[in-house]
Amino acid sequence: MSNFWSLWITVITFIVIFGSLWLLIANRKTEIKGDLEEGEIPKTGHVYDGIEEYENPLPVWWFWMFIGSAVFALVYLLLYPGLGNYKGLLGWTQEKQWEQRVAAANQTLDKQYSIYAATDITELVADPSALRMGRRLFNNNCSVCHGIGGVGANGFPNLSDSEWQYGGTPEAILHSVTHGRQAAMPAWGSILGEQGIVDVTDYILSLGGKDFDPQSAARGATHYQTLCVACHGVDGVGMQALGAPNLADNVWLYNQADTSLVDNIRHSIRNGRNGNMPSHGDKLRPEKIHLISAYVYSLSQTNQ
Ligand code: HEC
Ligand code: HEC
Structure with missing residues (x-):
C-alpha cells in the first residue's frame, strides 16, 4: 500500500474512533434550565413544534460499553495490523498463522502416519481409516493415470483386478510405486x-x-x-x-x-x-507410499 493510502486509512480510522468518543462525552449531560418539581422528569429545553425533549441520558453501562469498545479498538490496532502499513506490535500475519496451523496439522498427521507405517500392509487392509487415507493419497497422486479407484485405462494397468504385470504382493506393489517400472517389449x-x-x-x-x-x-x-x-x-x-x-x-x-x-x-x-510407471520414491514420503500401497493391495483383495 502506498504511503498516501496508508495515511488515509489511519487518519479516517482515528477520526471515527475519537469522533465517536467526542460525540458520546459531549452529549452526555445537558444543562437543565429552571427548577424541577417533585417527580418531574427534567427536560433539555429543546422544543420543536411544541414537542419537548426529555433529558434521558444513556444508561451508565451503555456509556461504558461504548468507551470499552473504543479502548478495545485502540489496543487491537496497536497490537495487530489494521492501520495502513503499520504491522502491529505482535507481528501477526495471515501467512504466519497459516504456517502454524499447517505445522500443527502435520504434527497430528505425522503421528498417524508413523503408526500406520509400522503396521504391516496385510493388516492395514482391515483398517478402514488407513484405507481412507490411502485412497485420498491415491486419488491425488495416481488417479491421473490409473483412474479413480485404480480401474486403469488403455496403457495404464487396472490395479483393482487380480492380474499383475509385476506382482500383487505388498512387496511388489511397494517396489512398483517406490522405484517405478520400465517395460521393454521389443518391436517385431x-x-x-x-x-x-x-x-x-x-x-x-x-x-x-x-x-x-x-x-x-x-x-x-x-x-x-x-x-x-x-x-x-x-x-x-x-x-x-x-x-x-x-x-x-x-x-x-x-x-x-x-x-x-x-x-x-x-x-x-x-x-x-x-510402458513407464514413474518412480515415486523421490516424490512421496515412505509413510505415504506405504499407505497408498495398502490401498492398492486392498483393491485386489476385495474385488477377487
Ligand atoms: C524382452 C522381453 C519380451 C519379449 C522377447 C517379448 N515381449 Fe511382449 N511384452 C514384454 C513386456 C515387458 C510387455 C509389457 C509392455 C508394457 O507394459 O508396456 C509386453 C507386452 C506385450 C503385449 C501387450 C500385452 C497387453 O496386455 O496389451 C503383447 C501382445 C506382446 N507383448 C506380445 C509379444 C510377442 C508376440 C512376442 C514375440 C514375438 C513378444 N511379446 C516378445 C516383453 C517381451
Ligand atoms: C504418469 C502416469 C502414472 C502415474 C502418475 C502412476 N502410474 Fe502406476 N503405472 C503407470 C504405467 C504406465 C504402468 C505400467 C507400466 C508398464 O507398462 O510396465 C504403471 C504400473 C503400476 C503398477 C504395476 C502394476 C502391475 O500390474 O504390476 C503399480 C502397482 C502402480 N503403477 C501403482 C501406482 C501408484 C500407487 C501410483 C501413485 C503413487 C502410480 N502408479 C502413479 C503409470 C502411472
Whole structure:
C-alpha cells in the first residue's frame, strides 16, 4: 500500500474512533434550565413544534460499553495490523498463522502416519481409516493415470483386478510405486513381417481360447517359441520379473477402445511397447507410499 493510502486509512480510522468518543462525552449531560418539581422528569429545553425533549441520558453501562469498545479498538490496532502499513506490535500475519496451523496439522498427521507405517500392509487392509487415507493419497497422486479407484485405462494397468504385470504382493506393489517400472517389449515388425505378426497373433488368441485361424496359429507357435517364450513364458502365462504380461487371459494393458483387440495385439507386436510407471520414491514420503500401497493391495483383495 502506498504511503498516501496508508495515511488515509489511519487518519479516517482515528477520526471515527475519537469522533465517536467526542460525540458520546459531549452529549452526555445537558444543562437543565429552571427548577424541577417533585417527580418531574427534567427536560433539555429543546422544543420543536411544541414537542419537548426529555433529558434521558444513556444508561451508565451503555456509556461504558461504548468507551470499552473504543479502548478495545485502540489496543487491537496497536497490537495487530489494521492501520495502513503499520504491522502491529505482535507481528501477526495471515501467512504466519497459516504456517502454524499447517505445522500443527502435520504434527497430528505425522503421528498417524508413523503408526500406520509400522503396521504391516496385510493388516492395514482391515483398517478402514488407513484405507481412507490411502485412497485420498491415491486419488491425488495416481488417479491421473490409473483412474479413480485404480480401474486403469488403455496403457495404464487396472490395479483393482487380480492380474499383475509385476506382482500383487505388498512387496511388489511397494517396489512398483517406490522405484517405478520400465517395460521393454521389443518391436517385431521388421523381424516377423506382416504375415508373421498375423500368425503369432492367432497363436496368442488360441492361448486365450478366442476365435483364431488354426493354420495361422500353428505357424505363429513356431515364432512364439523362438522369439517370445523367453519373456512371456510357456503358453503365454507371462513373467512378473520382466513385467511381461500374461497373454493367455482376458486382461489387456493395450486395448484402445476404438480399435479391435486383434489390431491392438498386432500393434503391440509390430511396434513394441514401453510402458513407464514413474518412480515415486523421490516424490512421496515412505509413510505415504506405504499407505497408498495398502490401498492398492486392498483393491485386489476385495474385488477377487
Ligand atoms: C524382452 C522381453 C519380451 C519379449 C522377447 C517379448 N515381449 Fe511382449 N511384452 C514384454 C513386456 C515387458 C510387455 C509389457 C509392455 C508394457 O507394459 O508396456 C509386453 C507386452 C506385450 C503385449 C501387450 C500385452 C497387453 O496386455 O496389451 C503383447 C501382445 C506382446 N507383448 C506380445 C509379444 C510377442 C508376440 C512376442 C514375440 C514375438 C513378444 N511379446 C516378445 C516383453 C517381451
Ligand atoms: C504418469 C502416469 C502414472 C502415474 C502418475 C502412476 N502410474 Fe502406476 N503405472 C503407470 C504405467 C504406465 C504402468 C505400467 C507400466 C508398464 O507398462 O510396465 C504403471 C504400473 C503400476 C503398477 C504395476 C502394476 C502391475 O500390474 O504390476 C503399480 C502397482 C502402480 N503403477 C501403482 C501406482 C501408484 C500407487 C501410483 C501413485 C503413487 C502410480 N502408479 C502413479 C503409470 C502411472
